[in-house]
Amino acid sequence: xxxxxxxxxxxxxxxxxxxxxxxxxxxxxxxxxxxxxxxxxxxxxxxxxxxxxxxxxxxxxxxxxxxxxxxxxxxxxxxxxxxxxxxxxxxxxxxxxxxxxxxxxxxxxxxxxxxxxxxxxxxxxxxxxxxxxxxxxxxxxxxxxxxxx
Amino acid sequence: xxxxxxxxxxxxxxxxxxxxxxxxxxxxxxxxxxxxxxxxxxxxxxxxxxxxxxxxxxxxxxxxxxxxxxxxxxxxxxxxxxxxxxxxxxxxxxxxxxxxxxxxxxxxxxxxxxxxxxxxxxxxxxxxxxxxxxxxxxxxxxxxxxxxx
DNA sequence: CCTCATATTAGAATTATTCTAACTTGGTTG
DNA sequence: CAACCAAGTTAGAATAATTCTAATATGAGG
Numbered sequence: 001x002x003x004x005x006x007x008x009x010x011x012x013x014x015x016x017x018x019x020x021x022x023x024x025x026x027x028x029x030x031x032x033x034x035x036x037x038x039x040x041x042x043x044x045x046x047x048x049x050x051x052x053x054x055x056x057x058x059x060x061x062x063x064x065x066x067x068x069x070x071x072x073x074x075x076x077x078x079x080x081x082x083x084x085x086x087x088x089x090x091x092x093x094x095x096x097x098x099x100x101x102x103x104x105x106x107x108x109x110x111x112x113x114x115x116x117x118x119x120x121x122x123x124x125x126x127x128x129x130x131x132x133x134x135x136x137x138x139x140x141x142x143x144x145x146x147x148x149x
Numbered sequence: 150x151x152x153x154x155x156x157x158x159x160x161x162x163x164x165x166x167x168x169x170x171x172x173x174x175x176x177x178x179x180x181x182x183x184x185x186x187x188x189x190x191x192x193x194x195x196x197x198x199x200x201x202x203x204x205x206x207x208x209x210x211x212x213x214x215x216x217x218x219x220x221x222x223x224x225x226x227x228x229x230x231x232x233x234x235x236x237x238x239x240x241x242x243x244x245x246x247x248x249x250x251x252x253x254x255x256x257x258x259x260x261x262x263x264x265x266x267x268x269x270x271x272x273x274x275x276x277x278x279x280x281x282x283x284x285x286x287x288x289x290x291x292x293x294x295x296x297x298x
Numbered sequence: 299c300c301t302c303a304t305a306t307t308a309g310a311a312t313t314a315t316t317c318t319a320a321c322t323t324g325g326t327t328g
Numbered sequence: 329c330a331a332c333c334a335a336g337t338t339a340g341a342a343t344a345a346t347t348c349t350a351a352t353a354t355g356a357g358g
Contacts, residue, residue, distance in 0.1 A: 132265065
């Protein structure tokens with residue numbers, strides 16, 4: 001068995017620019033660049049995206065990446081702690097992860113559960129009051145809920 | 150068996166101002182003023198509150214109100230549709246219901262899950278972009294996440 | 299190559315919520 | 329009042345998202 005490992009087809013030698021980049025990011029975050037973390041990082045890496053754990057798991061399976069749902073959850077949380085992803089809370093059931101870690105806001109369509117980015121310099125929030133004693137503001141989330149109409 | 154019905158102690162004749170008020174609200178919303186809806190409305194009615202279904206169910210049980218968790222969920226959703234409550238999405242696991250239906254915002258303490266009201270005329274949100282074609286803004290949610298620090 | 303701390307995994311467990319199908323009840327009508 | 333029935337309530341099962349567990353695999357260093 002060569003050119004393959006653990007049942008996964010693997011390009012023998014050369015690594016893509018994408019995977020090099022992903023490996024560097026992981027290392028910088030203190031995460032071992034394992035097969036599944038690299039694969040997930042690449043799936044997430046290209047364009048700004050909003051994913052759920054289930055959706056990413058599906059996508060990975062379709063791409064032939066052998067990864068369990070538990071690992072997808074672990075990885076999404078690790079990436080979030082490392083600052084590579086943002087968790088967006090818009091639905092009290094599902095969790096979305098956003099590859100755009102810059103400060104920005106979202107439209108959220110309640111009908112189809114779709115998230116749409118709003119550039120960070122668009123919405124202005126002012127007169128935010130000081131938090132209670134001993135507390136510090138972590139971040140300010142703005143979600144604009146929309147529906148057909 | 151008198152002065153009691155279905156195991157619940159009931160003040161025989163006179164109705165409190167609170168319960169009259171609650172009954173009126175329910176009727177206005179097109180909801181039949183049943184025993185459990187009235188009881189829940191009264192538990193919610195006094196002061197502005199943030200409750201979860203579980204918490205309200207506990208509270209009702211402690212108050213000797215015979216109500217199932219399913220009914221608490223049904224009732225919270227009916228009240229929300231009727232505009233008597235607002236559902237606040239801050240946690241992707243739990244749902245909070247807010248008796249303050251006016252436009253206002255919240256501090257959310259990630260450490261203890263507590264919600265704190267911010268008066269509606271405090272935070273200013275401006276430059277909200279127009280929603281995509283065919284969509285209308287339902288509401289704009291602002292959540293200020295805080296932690297010890 | 300060996301080792302071992304770190305990762306991954308399948309499947310069970312947990313949690314919040316919704317569903318189902320049977321049983322009440324409140325409001326009406328004769 | 330007595331019976332009726334649509335609307336409401338219920339216990340418990342079902343679902344869905346997520347986390348946990350305990351066993352196995354793997355990557356990096358010696």
